[in-house]
Amino acid sequence: MKKFIFAEVVEIKHMIEDIYDMYVYAPEIAKNAKPGQFAEIYTGLGEAILPRPISFCEIIKEKGLIRFCFRVVGKGTKHFSEMKKGDKLRLLGPLGNGFEIPDAPQKSIVIGGGIGIPPLLELCKHLKGEVHVFLGTREEPILVEDFEKTGAIVHVCTENGCTGYHGYAITLVDELNIPADMIYSCGPKIMLKIVSDWAKKKNIRAQVSMEERMACGIGVCCGCAIKIQKKGEDDWHSLKVCKDGPVFWNDEVIW
Amino acid sequence: MNTSVNIAGVCFKNPVTTASGTFGSGKEYSEFFDLGRLGAVTVKGVATTEWKGNNCPRIAETYGGMLNSVGLQNPGVDYFIKNDIPFLRKYDTKIIVNICGHTVSEYCEVTERLSDEDIDLFELNISCPNVSAGGITFGTDAKMAETVVSEVKKYAKKPLIVKLTPNVTDITEIARAVVSGGADAVSLINTLKGMKIDINTRKAFLANKFGGLSGPAVKPVALRMVYEVNKAVDVPIIGMGGISNTEDALEFIMAGATMISVGTANFANPYATVEIVDGIKEYMEKNNIKDLSEIRGIIE
Ligand SMILES: Cc1cc2nc3c(=O)[nH]c(=O)nc-3n(C[C@H](O)[C@H](O)[C@H](O)COP(=O)(O)OP(=O)(O)OC[C@H]3O[C@@H](n4cnc5c(N)ncnc54)[C@H](O)[C@@H]3O)c2cc1C
Ligand SMILES: Cc1cc2nc3c(=O)[nH]c(=O)nc-3n(C[C@H](O)[C@H](O)[C@H](O)COP(=O)(O)O)c2cc1C
Ligand code: FES
Numbered sequence: 207m208k209k210f211i212f213a214e215v216v217e218i219k220h221m222i223e224d225i226y227d228m229y230v231y232a233p234e235i236a237k238n239a240k241p242g243q244f245a246e247i248y249t250g251l252g253e254a255i256l257p258r259p260i261s262f263c264e265i266i267k268e269k270g271l272i273r274f275c276f277r278v279v280g281k282g283t284k285h286f287s288e289m290k291k292g293d294k295l296r297l298l299g300p301l302g303n304g305f306e307i308p309d310a311p312q313k314s315i316v317i318g319g320g321i322g323i324p325p326l327l328e329l330c331k332h333l334k335g336e337v338h339v340f341l342g343t344r345e346e347p348i349l350v351e352d353f354e355k356t357g358a359i360v361h362v363c364t365e366n367g368c369t370g371y372h373g374y375a376i377t378l379v380d381e382l383n384i385p386a387d388m389i390y391s392c393g394p395k396i397m398l399k400i401v402s403d404w405a406k407k408k409n410i411r412a413q414v415s416m417e418e419r420m421a422c423g424i425g426v427c428c429g430c431a432i433k434i435q436k437k438g439e440d441d442w443h444s445l446k447v448c449k450d451g452p453v454f455w456n457d458e459v460i461w
Numbered sequence: 462m463n464t465s466v467n468i469a470g471v472c473f474k475n476p477v478t479t480a481s482g483t484f485g486s487g488k489e490y491s492e493f494f495d496l497g498r499l500g501a502v503t504v505k506g507v508a509t510t511e512w513k514g515n516n517c518p519r520i521a522e523t524y525g526g527m528l529n530s531v532g533l534q535n536p537g538v539d540y541f542i543k544n545d546i547p548f549l550r551k552y553d554t555k556i557i558v559n560i561c562g563h564t565v566s567e568y569c570e571v572t573e574r575l576s577d578e579d580i581d582l583f584e585l586n587i588s589c590p591n592v593s594a595g596g597i598t599f600g601t602d603a604k605m606a607e608t609v610v611s612e613v614k615k616y617a618k619k620p621l622i623v624k625l626t627p628n629v630t631d632i633t634e635i636a637r638a639v640v641s642g643g644a645d646a647v648s649l650i651n652t653l654k655g656m657k658i659d660i661n662t663r664k665a666f667l668a669n670k671f672g673g674l675s676g677p678a679v680k681p682v683a684l685r686m687v688y689e690v691n692k693a694v695d696v697p698i699i700g701m702g703g704i705s706n707t708e709d710a711l712e713f714i715m716a717g718a719t720m721i722s723v724g725t726a727n728f729a730n731p732y733a734t735v736e737i738v739d740g741i742k743e744y745m746e747k748n749n750i751k752d753l754s755e756i757r758g759i760i761e
Contacts, residue, residue: 208492210731248729253524255676255729275757404705412727419520426485428505428534429520431513444534446512449489 207303208296208301208424212294216271218287222346224278225321226287227263233300241307241328242415242453243263245272245299246423249282257298258282259420259448260441261325261392263349272299275324275349275457301423302452305390305413311335312387315410316358317375317401319393323348326392330356338384341395342375374440376400386410412456416445425449433460462745463752464738466500466719469645470621471581473500473555473720477710477738478754479583480675480701480724481505481559481624486545487552493731497553497591498692498738503722504545506561506586509570510537516668521657526676526703527725528655530669533561533589546578555581561589565599565609569616576618578629583617584699585610585644588626589653589673600626600651603638610642620645622699625690626706627679628654632686633693640694648699648722649690651685676725677703684716691717691758705733707740717758 213232221227233350239262278287289295301354311334318326319342323414329347330337337358341347347362347370354360362370363378371378376397391401398414405412415431418430428446435458442460445451464475478501484490487502496502521528535541541558549556558580562568572583587600587609599609610623623639624761627650636647638741650672657666665671683702691698700718704710705726713721726733741753750756 210493252677254522254723255525256520256522256527257728347612419518421520421529421725422483422489424489424731426489426505426529427483427513427520427529427728431517431519431534432529442513443511 207238207340208298210296210298211235213297215289215293215295217291218289221348225348226276226278228274228276228286228289229271230274230295230297231270231297232272232297235297236265236267236270238270239265239272239300241332242304242325243300243302244325244452245297245301246420247274247282247286248296248298249285250296251281251285254281254285256421257423258286259301259423261415262300262328263324264328277321298423301448303450305329305415305453307332308388313385314338315379315384315389316340316384317379317389317391317393317430318322318342319375320344320382320396322391322393322397322415325353325355325447326390329390330358333358338386340379341373342397376404380404388413390399391415398456399461402459402461405456413453414456414459416447416454416459417452421447423448434458462742462750464742464745466739466753468622468699468719471555471620475500475656475732475738475741476714476718476720477555478503478699478720478742479734480722481525483724483727485642486541487549490523490731491729494735495552496549498735499554500720501555501557501581503553503557503584504541504549504559506533506535506559506589507538507541507571507572507575507702508533508535508561509567511535511540512537518667519669519672521666521672522744523655523674524646524678526674526678527654528657528667528674530667532669534583535561538571542575542578546580550579557582557584558612559584559624561586561588565612568609568613572613573616578615580619582620582622584622584624585613586624588624597626597628600635601629603634606635607642608639610639610644614643619639622646622648624651625649627652627682627686627702630757633689636690636694640696644696646697646699646719647690647694648701650679650686650702653679653682661725667712675703679703680709684712687718688716688760705729706739707737707744710741711738711744711756714753714757715759719757
């Protein structure tokens with residue numbers, strides 16, 4: 207059940223560049239939240255009426271906390287970054303479908319690009335079996351230690367070569383050619399498409415977390431449409447990233 | 462105290478409904494409150510068959526509002542009859558079905574298909590700025606507007622509301638035309654055609670280039686139009702455009718609206734509609750108003 211609540215900011219800190227790390231107390235949302243889901247965060251500003259979709263970076267059920275990790279790109283995220291401990295934010299969540307995680311252990315490859323990295327952290331806490339995580343960023347990597355703590359094997363890739371592998375995450379994935387049962391990915395659409403193509407070539411299914419402009423966030427406005435052709439259907443349909451997604455099977459997306 | 466209102470013989474428990482396209486068919490919002498608290502649910506546009514809508518991006522936020530170029534995506538009338546009517550009928554509220562089409566015959570076909578179904582009123586959308594054929598082309602020409610309304614009226618066994626576009630020089634001219642075509646009520650306003658440019662890519666932001674502006678930013682324009690139309694025609698008006706709270710709703714009623722619809726405000730606050738239902742009651746109590754007719758259209 208979705209909840210529309212006022213949540214208190216418990217901790218907020220600057221991470222690197224224009225990226226912020228924020229913990230909010232939202233036990234009603236944390237209780238039912240799954241990796242890959244997100245919340246709409248309301249700005250409370252009269253001129254910025256639409257809520258902002260931000261993924262759960264971590265869901266700490268025992269403490270009722272949700273961790274968000276976000277980049278400042280405009281009015282709304284700027285406003286969130288200026289929140290202080292004790293301030294309250296309106297949240298609607300949990301929203302979307304989240305990642306599909308099999309009960310049995312499997313070999314997983316997890317590929318995150320830029321600000322698509324945070325939602326994969328909660329995912330990695332739930333994956334059983336061997337997990338290879340590829341974190342791709344332009345410059346400084348983020349959340350590396352957090353990912354290591356989940357027990358995953360972490361591969362850092364930077365475009366400027368400041369640390370780790372010098373190049374794109376997907377290039378390293380291809381070079382290492384690690385066998386896997388499932389791929390999980392979140393990042394810019396262009397990266398997801400390359401991941402999807404690679405996955406098809408290797409005959410591995412991939413779950414990709416997609417992004418689109420949203421208004422309602424709950425599936426009523428049809429603002430966030432994505433072209434999806436499900437297995438067995440003879441044509442594509444407009445599905446909703448906010449409700450039917452944000453996670454889709456790579457071989458069902460019309461790229 | 463009586464919050465109920467009447468449009469073409471249909472009685473609504475209160476004057477609050479939802480703006481088409483901003484509430485789906487109510488399912489999602491029923492997770493937040495009992496839909497039976499609303500005077501009516503106005504559902505998203507229904508067409509003869511599935512419409513897939515425009516390309517993305519379809520949404521752009523603007524100062525105090527938003528642009529959309531959804532393009533009336535909907536699964537078609539058969540799906541609507543099978544799934545949405547039975548769902549909505551579980552609630553003690555009226556059902557207003559918004560009808561869209563590319564041609565007069567499509568409008569008529571949907572209306573005919575729905576006429577014997579368990580719904581309460583039709584709302585004919587001849588005012589969507591986001592589809593190339595049909596929609597707004599009917600709503601901006603008085604003659605065409607009158608023709609399509611009189612044609613649809615032949616098939617409509619339920620009262621017919623006609624939804625007007627603000628993208629005209631004189632909205633009262635279109636209002637008069639649809640009333641002479643047989644409209645039992647008018648609803649206004651649909652969105653205002655607008656655009657946004659991405660200065661980094663140097664391209665129109667919306668894939669469809671233009672979109673419809675809605676939300677608080679359009680309220681003063683919508684209010685003025687409701688006022689003008691109320692002076693021009695004798696049929697009831699459903700007023701909308703930027704209504705976000707009780708004060709906004711009461712302004713529309715005072716300008717002449719019998720009912721009001723909440724649209725974009727649902728996205729900013731899922732409880733906007735029911736907060737307005739309660740707010741209107743409170744205002745009536747406080748000001749000793751027995752019936753909304755005491756304040757409806759009181760602006761000279
Ligand atoms: C499912 C989902 C999960 C996301 N998770 C995260 C996350 O964990 N961390 C993070 O930093 N960002 C995330 N984003 C992107 C984030 O939603 C945008 O960066 C944010 O909405 C920008 O808001 P703004 O007010 O700062 O920017 P503005 O440019 O002022 O926003 C204007 C409008 O555009 C929308 N918008 C702008 N950029 C995007 C975008 N990239 N995607 C969708 N809508 C956008 C805003 O929501 C708002 O409606 C996610 C997006 C989606 C769809
Ligand atoms: C996302 C979105 C979808 C809409 N879809 C429809 C529609 O299907 N049919 C219609 O008649 N109007 C549609 N409208 C217009 C609204 O019903 C309403 O007339 C307009 O948004 C003004 O009201 P508001 O400012 O309260 O949103 C849509 C508006 C929005 C924002
Ligand atoms: S944002 Fe409204 S349907 Fe997805």
